[in-house]
Amino acid sequence: MPSTEKFAAWPPLASAAVCLLASTFLLLGAPVEKLISIYSNVANYSLPVLTRGGTDYVGLLETLEPLGAVNARASGSHWKIRYNNVEAEFVSGKARARIQGGDLDLPADFLLEKGRGLVPLASLNTLLPRFLGGPVTLRESARRLFIGDVAVHFTAQVSQTNPPRLVMHFTSPVNPTIATESGKLRMLFTHEPLVAPGSQTLTFDSKTIPSASYQENNGAVEVVVNGTVPLMASFADDGRTINIGPPPSALATPSAPANNPPASSPVLLGTTSAPPASRYFAVVDASHGGDERGAALSDQLAEKDVTLAFARRLRQELEARGLTTLVLRDGDLTLSPDQRAGITNSAHPAIYLCLHAASQGRGVRLFTALVPPAPENLGPFIAWDAAQAEFQAISRAAQASLAAELQSRQVTVRSLSAPLRPLNNVMAAAVAVELGPPSDDISELNSAAYQQLVASAIAAGLGNVRDKLEAGR
Amino acid sequence: MIPRHFLIAVAVMLAVALGASLYIRGMRGRAHNLAAAAGSSGPVSPPVSGPTEQVTLYVAYDDAGVLRPQTARIPLPAGRQERAQQVLRSLLNIYLDKPSPHPLGAGSDVRDTYLVDPGLAVIDLNAAFADGHRSGVLVEELTVASLVQTLSANIPGITRIKILVDGKERDTLAGHADLSGFFQASAMSQIAAQLATAP
Numbered sequence A: 001m002p003s004t005e006k007f008a009a010w011p012p013l014a015s016a017a018v019c020l021l022a023s024t025f026l027l028l029g030a031p032v033e034k035l036i037s038i039y040s041n042v043a044n045y046s047l048p049v050l051t052r053g054g055t056d057y058v059g060l061l062e063t064l065e066p067l068g069a070v071n072a073r074a075s076g077s078h079w080k081i082r083y084n085n086v087e088a089e090f091v092s093g094k095a096r097a098r099i100q101g102g103d104l105d106l107p108a109d110f111l112l113e114k115g116r117g118l119v120p121l122a123s124l125n126t127l128l129p130r131f132l133g134g135p136v137t138l139r140e141s142a143r144r145l146f147i148g149d150v151a152v153h154f155t156a157q158v159s160q161t162n163p164p165r166l167v168m169h170f171t172s173p174v175n176p177t178i179a180t181e182s183g184k185l186r187m188l189f190t191h192e193p194l195v196a197p198g199s200q201t202l203t204f205d206s207k208t209i210p211s212a213s214y215q216e217n218n219g220a221v222e223v224v225v226n227g228t229v230p231l232m233a234s235f236a237d238d239g240r241t242i243n244i245g246p247p248p249s250a251l252a253t254p255s256a257p258a259n260n261p262p263a264s265s266p267v268l269l270g271t272t273s274a275p276p277a278s279r280y281f282a283v284v285d286a287s288h289g290g291d292e293r294g295a296a297l298s299d300q301l302a303e304k305d306v307t308l309a310f311a312r313r314l315r316q317e318l319e320a321r322g323l324t325t326l327v328l329r330d331g332d333l334t335l336s337p338d339q340r341a342g343i344t345n346s347a348h349p350a351i352y353l354c355l356h357a358a359s360q361g362r363g364v365r366l367f368t369a370l371v372p373p374a375p376e377n378l379g380p381f382i383a384w385d386a387a388q389a390e391f392q393a394i395s396r397a398a399q400a401s402l403a404a405e406l407q408s409r410q411v412t413v414r415s416l417s418a419p420l421r422p423l424n425n426v427m428a429a430a431v432a433v434e435l436g437p438p439s440d441d442i443s444e445l446n447s448a449a450y451q452q453l454v455a456s457a458i459a460a461g462l463g464n465v466r467d468k469l470e471a472g473r
Numbered sequence B: 001m002i003p004r005h006f007l008i009a010v011a012v013m014l015a016v017a018l019g020a021s022l023y024i025r026g027m028r029g030r031a032h033n034l035a036a037a038a039g040s041s042g043p044v045s046p047p048v049s050g051p052t053e054q055v056t057l058y059v060a061y062d063d064a065g066v067l068r069p070q071t072a073r074i075p076l077p078a079g080r081q082e083r084a085q086q087v088l089r090s091l092l093n094i095y096l097d098k099p100s101p102h103p104l105g106a107g108s109d110v111r112d113t114y115l116v117d118p119g120l121a122v123i124d125l126n127a128a129f130a131d132g133h134r135s136g137v138l139v140e141e142l143t144v145a146s147l148v149q150t151l152s153a154n155i156p157g158i159t160r161i162k163i164l165v166d167g168k169e170r171d172t173l174a175g176h177a178d179l180s181g182f183f184q185a186s187a188m189s190q191i192a193a194q195l196a197t198a199p
Helices: A003-008 A010-029 A060-067 A121-132 A248-252 A303-320 A337-347 A389-408 A442-446 A448-464 A466-471 B004-038 B080-096 B127-131 B137-154 B185-195
Strands: A035-039 A044-048 A050-052 A055-059 A070-075 A078-083 A086-091 A096-099 A102-105 A111-113 A116-120 A136-139 A144-147 A154-159 A165-170 A177-181 A184-189 A201-203 A211-217 A220-226 A232-236 A241-245 A282-286 A325-327 A351-357 A364-369 A413-418 A429-435 B052-061 B066-075 B110-117 B120-125 B160-165
Touching: A044 A055, A044 A060, A055 A060, A055 A121, A060 A070, A060 A078, A060 A116, A060 A121, A060 A337, A086 A121, A096 A121, A102 A121, A116 A121, A121 A136, A121 A144, A184 A232, A282 A303, A282 A337, A303 A325, A303 A351, A303 A429, A303 A442, A303 A448, A364 A389, A364 B137, A389 A413, A389 A429, A389 A448, A389 A466, A413 B137, A413 B185, A429 A448, A429 B137, A442 A448, A448 A466, B052 B080, B052 B137, B066 B080, B066 B137, B066 B185, B080 B110, B080 B137, B120 B127, B120 B137, B127 B160, B137 B160, B137 B185, B160 B185
Parallel strands: A035 A144, A282 A325, A282 A351, A351 A429, A364 A413, B120 B160
Antiparallel strands: A035 A044, A050 A055, A055 A116, A070 A078, A078 A086, A086 A096, A096 A102, A111 A116, A136 A144, A154 A165, A165 A241, A177 A184, A184 A220, A201 A211, A211 A220, A232 A241, A364 A429, B052 B066, B110 B120
């Protein structure tokens, strides 16, 4: 090769190397996004925290939006917000706000950025009770906000069995992300209002599991269990109990790696590297709840109770297959279709399953959305009522897979479309499941065996199209 | 002796009292008639008579969970809007009969049907229809598809249908079927086709 040609290849190579190095440094140096987690009886959610002039700020509209009807309007430097019946006015660059005719001093100036009202994070403790009419507790350093009495408490005790197991009991179901490393099992609680037991460090009278620690930071709680052998976790009691202990192989051969639990073990959860904290494979939505009972299936049986029990069973089945699942209504809460869709779209799942129950008909009905035609020329925006439009093909693929699995287990199944919210507002594959009784006996809707059969078929059906659903995210 | 102006005043007062009694009696009679009409559990009888025409009603059958076309001959008025109303009333008569293939709550009725825009039909159901409707995704969908498909099959030119309850928008029929938007006749035809076959 002539020498000039040889050197001609250098500039592109050098540029590529410089770009690669620059990207590596940028990625390594990328700051972790600051978040605040907000827990309430209505919804648990996280919001980004912005730093302006060394002070942490949060969007007030976004903070209140999941909690009730809210709207805001900017006019020059003034910003007015209305939450339910409470009106407030803020002025950009001023620390004094006016709420329901009274003044409130913020710890730093209110900011208005592109029509978005930002309040100092530290002000939420005094600001939100004026809107919500009840107490809130802000843990500012950890960026965790508790609205009302929503805290989830836990106890931890090592059982005197062979092998010993750490049994953690929670006051409400939990669903942490779990990861293991040599001698440690880490549980990250991003959506649960978990609070510390008496001490942040727990010590146990056990050589296998000597201690555990509790730490909260950036809107999440991390509980680390220390062990002298590899540890793995299993869930029980619908997510209210986590049992942590060594797998049988670890006891026999202590040097064995902690990863790869036996696939046949249905309750063992991933002990390999943790999945991304905010990414759920499935969002399972127990329809109705709270004031909204749904159908009266019988004198004693309300639809909201059947859907909740079924949702919890389905979560167990999905997680047993390694499909991380968020149960959207994991208690007796009233949630609007908009709130359900909002939480689902924020979680970016591969699939949204909305569960219903009915006394009419036999077997299971699977519904995809009836999506109205989207209005034209919305620019970068997506029509809320037609958000499902681009996911309809993948929704139908999931519906077909579920139907095939249910049929293979001799469950009567039917595939339809329906005008059923919030299916058409969800930006992911979305299928509604209406559980009908297997026979004339409507009480069988609530039978564990029937629900287990259907849940198992649905989980298997989703497992069959997992790759397709993941690709469709 | 009683003064004359006092006698005149008493006579006027008596006349006013008598007039008021007659008026109140008349009002009570009207109120009674209205209450009796409101207590009726069936839809109002067709006001038309004369030659009949063939229509296709899409009838929901709960036992199989299907929607089946069924022809019927009914007297139809000349006006498009009145015809729409009459076709829906005929459908409701089937549901309110006993035994019913798809029972509706007592007093269910279509208050009015409007053809307000080229292609747009508005069905205004009464409160008893929605309040007494059974709750469930499939059972509500059968009702909505039956109404929409029956209307669009018999009144040419309807492309969109809106369902109101007591003249107002309502989120759902009975907790499931979304009534907040417009139903596209073409999309509902596809749903009717899905609902035509039993599992």
